[in-house]
Structure formats: structure tokens, C-alpha cells
Amino acid sequence: MSSRLTKSDVERIASLAHLELSEAEKETFARQLADILTYAETLQAIDTTNASPTTHVLSRHEAFRNDEVQESLSRDEALANAPDGTSDEGFFKVPKVIE
């Protein structure tokens, strides 16, 4: 496994993460992420044959409650933090999606 990251690797990850990076950021991140990933490679030496992955430490996996209608936020409250001018018709608005 190689921890060398090329500029195009960084661009691919940034695209997956919905980030637009400057050229300087791409260079810095390529170097820093490679450093961190190289350090993380120490894990490869550990025998994990009998270790199942831990996703969380909860002993309980279900949390049932009665299916009762309860009060929730009003539409105005829920929309109050929408970016300026996008909530006036009662919706979150986004730029046009369909051509």
C-alpha cells in the first residue's frame, strides 16, 4: 500500500467530499495526508484475525418507543435558518437541478 498521494488523488477525494480546493491547498493536503496515512500504516502490522470490527460500544442496539404523535417544530421554525430569501414560499430552495 502506498501512502504517496498525487495531485489527482487529492482532486478525486475533494470531489467525493464536495470541496473545491485551491492549488496551494491541494499541495499541502497531498503532503499532510500522506504523512498521516504513512503513520496509520503501523496498523497493518497488527494481527486482527480474531477481532471483529467495532462500530460503536453500545450494548443495546434497539431503542423502541410508542408510536405516538408528538409536537414538533413548526414549518417556519424549521425553515428559519434557510439561506437568505430561500424560505419565503415555505420550501428550502436550491439552484435549478433539471435542465
Add this chain to the structure above:
Amino acid sequence: MTATAQTLVEIRDAIAAGEITSTNICSEYLERIAAVDGSLNAFNNVTHEQALERAAAVDRSRTAGDPRPLLGVPIAIKDNLCTRGVPTTASSRILENFVPPYDATAVSRLEAAGAIVLGKTNCDEFGMGSSNENSAFGPVKNPWNLTRSPGGSSGGSAAAVSARLVPGALGSDTGGSIRQPAALCGVVGLKPTYGRVSRYGLLAFASSLDQVGPLTLTVRDAALLLEVIAGPDPRDATTAPQQVPRYTENLDADLRGVRLGVPSALLDSGIDPEISQAFSAAVEVFQSTGATVSDITLPHAQYAIPVYYLLATAEASSNLARYDGVRYTHRAELDPTSTTLRAMYDQTRSEGFGEEVKRRIMLGTYALSAGYYDAYYLKAQQVRTLILRDYEQAFDSVDAVIMPTSPVPAFTLGEKIKDPLQMYLLDIFTVSANLAGLPAISVPAGFTQERLPVGVQLVGRAFDEGGLLKIARAYERNNGWWKETPNI
């Protein structure tokens, strides 16, 4: 400052006895914030008027024998916990104007207990950092030395309590973010067991690790805040059903028969000599109170940092996907006729997130991406299992693990921020408790020659906060470190 009433318990009792009013004490702290916080930057927002209105309401309606355990007592809240009608930014540009329509459960429980919120404290952006330098609103300064970092990410809460700008505060701890700043600022910081305190209304960073907890001057105050905020919450399905013990009762226990373990091999490398000295002295104090101290091994704890930084960033990359310019206030300004949805997302996030947040989203996205998932993310989850097992085995022979909270005292602002990996390595003693979901507390353990605070940390069995608090209290009773006040 009212020299006679400094702790939450003292203030609560003085108000209950009619010796002071909530208005008096809240005004006093607000004045001190106004006088001092210009040099500390511990607060993102001070809720001056609202606090005084609520304090006045407490003073008007208070009747003798009111059982509310924090009636009229001032408190501060880390700015990543939602407060209804009060801006909650997580110290990020992307949430600069976000005003939550609801309170976090920990906040509403404090207020139901009578506490008065004085403001929201500065932190590393979304809790990501160990120095408080990753805040969109500038770093917090350490009250013991203004050129030093207060630690992070709950640096504002720790600095505010240390400087007596507020007698207690809430923080959040994903990899040490309560305990490390508590150690660097000389206060008590408690990370509860995973599931002990509701995260409803906590802006999520890494959901399998995040916990909300108190920062206070004394162990008793930490017990009091935990007692109020802990317990099951129907709004957070990860809260544990266990009932909450009365942590404040029988705190002054005898430590005879209590077994403590020191993971000596883990402490062999990279610790500042003055931290080692203070830690050895603390071990002697624990022994003098009747505890037995033995060597233990946590063979996989040395791998906790890579495990943590792969898992926490993977979870963060998912949790922070919601900040996309649609729902939470900030949207990049773009030409509405030609902008695509995708460009709006990308530009909003790129201008709204700071460098460390972007770095962690990138790292987490990489660890989760096709071709790397097994080698990084899955492997880290497997090693997490081994770290958990190490602790389980250790708790066969000891009741708590003790180690330093941080390998170094407060470092100079600007000193480590340029090298993210070096900054991450500072979390070596704190991250494993999060990975294993265990409760852990940092208590003041003295000072370096330069008069920078040192903390000692105890990690306990799941849901044994009561045991940890008793051990911490026995230690605290044998020193007066918490009474030392920074000269600010």
C-alpha cells in the same frame, strides 16, 4: 470576585441561604467577563441580557426549600451545543448565523435545574483540534500564560472556568476535548461513558465517540453537573437506559481497597519530564490515600491515535455532509441563473469550512473510499476492538487506570498548528477512552516550573463515573491545586 463562594455548590448554597441573589452573582461574573475576556477570547457570545432577566426571575420566584440543584447558578455552554434562540456556531464560518430552534438536552436539563446560561464558549471548529487555534473566531488564550494554548477543543470552556469567568461549563469530548483543555488550564474535566449523556442538540463530529460533559473547579461540582445532565433521553437513541446514581452523595470515600493501574509501557516515550514528575508525585498521593497502584499493560493503546484519526474523520466526513448551503444559513453567493447545484454545494463548503475541518473531511473520505476502506477504515475498527479488550482485561485486576492527561503542558500558540500529525500525537493518552466508550476524568495535579498546570487522568469501567469521582475527590482532598487562580 466573591472570595467565599467560588464553586457551583458554594454559589448554589449561598443563593439558597439568601446570602446572595442570582442577580448579584450573575452580574459579578458578567462584569468579570466584560473586563477579562477581551484578552482571553473564551466566549463567542455572551448572553448578558437574557441571563440577567432569568436571574431576576429566579430571585423573584425563589422560595425556601426549592429543590432545584442549580437554582440561580451561572454556567457557560460550549458553542457546539444548541441553545434555542441563541447563535450556535461550532466556531465555524459555515454556521456563523445559525440560531437553533431548540435546546440541546444537556442544556435544557441544566436550565430545568435552575442554571443561568451566561454565554457560549469558543472551541476548535466542530470540535476538531487540540489547541483551540482552529476557531473561525480566533484562538482562546490560556489564562495561566496568554502566549500559550488553552488546549482544545473545549478551550473556551476550560479557560473560562480557570479564569473564574464562570464557575462551571459544558464541553464535548470526542478524543480528549474536555480532558486535555481541563489539564492545560488547571481545572476538572469529565468525559462520561458513551451513552451516559444525551447528544441531542450536540453538533455531531464523530457519533460513535462524542460525549457531552462538565468542566468545573472541583470534583464535587463535576459530580453535580453530571447528575443533572446524565440519563436516558428519548430524543437520543444512543443514551443508555441505566438510572443515574446520586454522584454527589458519599463522594468523600476512603480509597482503601481501591486498585489503580499504571500503563507504564505507554508512558515510556515522549512525555515532558515535568509531566512525568507531577504524575509520579500524583501516584504517591493516591497510594497515601490507601489505594494500591500496580503496573498494567494496554498493549494496543499505542495504536489509538491512528485508529482514532481514521474512524473520527470517517464519521466526520459523513456528519458534516449536511452543511451544504441548503438548510443552515450559509450559502456561497453565486449567479443564480448559471449556478449548478453541485457548484453551490462545493463553493459553500469550501468557503465555510476552515483548514483543519477540510483536512479531516478529506482524510475520512479517503479512508472510506473504494479500494481503501478495508485497509484503513475496517482495519481501524478491528484494532478498536483490541483496544477495548485491553481495557476489559485491565479491569479484571484494577478499578481504574491512571495516566497523565496530556504528554505536554500548555504549548505556545502557533507552535504546533503547522504540523497536523504532531498535533494529533498529543492526544495519545485521551483517545483510547473514547474508542472504548469509557468514562475518564482529568483533575489538576500541580504546576510546572513555569507555572503551567498539569493534569492527571483516571479512566474507569463503563458507567462507573461514581467510582471515578470518588477516587478523583480523594486525590483532590489531598492537595489544594484547584484553589490556585491564574493572575488575570
